[in-house]
Amino acid sequence: QTKAQQECLNAMNKAAANAAKVQLAEAARCMRDASNGKPKYLGVPATAQACLTNDFQRRISLADAKTSKTDRSKCLAKPTQAPAFAYRSAAIAAQGVRAQTLALSSDLFGSDLDSALVLVRANKYGARCQTELQKGVENVLKVSLDRFLSCKKDVLKGKSGRTGYPPVESLVELRTNALACVQASRIDPKKPVAKAGAKLRKSVAQRCGDPALTTPLADLAPGCGTDDLVELMACSERAAACRFCRIANAVDGLGIDCDLYDDAAANLSCQ
Helix, strand or coil: CCHHHHHHHHHHHHHHHHHHHHHHHHHHHHHHHHHCCCHHHCCCCCCHHHHHHHCCCCHHHHHHHHHHHHHHHHCCCCHHHCCCCCCCCHHHHHHHHHHHHHHHHHHHHCCCHHHHCCCCCCCHHHHHHHHHHHHHHHHHHHHHHHHHHHHHHHHHHCCHHHHCCCCCCCHHHHHHHHHHHHHHHHHCCCCHHHHHHHHHHHHHHHHHCCCCCCCCHHHHCCCCCCCCHHHHHHHHHHHHHHHHHHHHHHHHCCCCCHHHHHHCCCCCCCC
């Protein structure tokens, strides 16, 4: 890829990652306002589930507009900017990001967020568990996206001194090398993604393992459907890995086997 083509790909990844972060923040706000009994901030209809797509403060649409602007200026303004591979339009990228961030909520809390969500005034310990679970999974996903962007920049340039990878010349090489770079960050406890996973497990253990919590975990996180704390941690990490992988596929068309990526097993855990 030429420098201009690399700039297009990196700019689109950055814009898509930002859009994902905005939508994750919006989901967290919806949960927080619904749990605290503040329906006026949920939009119309004023439910937690609808709030995920209501875009009450137009932050999601503004992020999508920024992605479109990036596409026009960095990828479409000149014929020389068009990448030979790993490029998806702003519309496709935005659609993929939106679908996967919404799916993350279902992964944890099921298809009806209102049925799963508990009110702070009625069940503060349950609300804390749900909040920490959502926050921790969001963080793992965001860190994974940031790490992927950094890895992709390096493998496109062929920074062999840092990554050990030559410049990539095909979609297959990009997928293999960028994914290996991110995977290394998942495994090494000193690396960002592994640290985010450890932080998630710690917060879930503290809040969802609180002795004062009497609500079954399967009711607080029906998407995972388990009362076992360790399995809840594993489920939440799988969800973050799955949605990261599917966002990467949506934005770059990488064709990663996300069912295998999320937990190293072909078990239909990532749909």
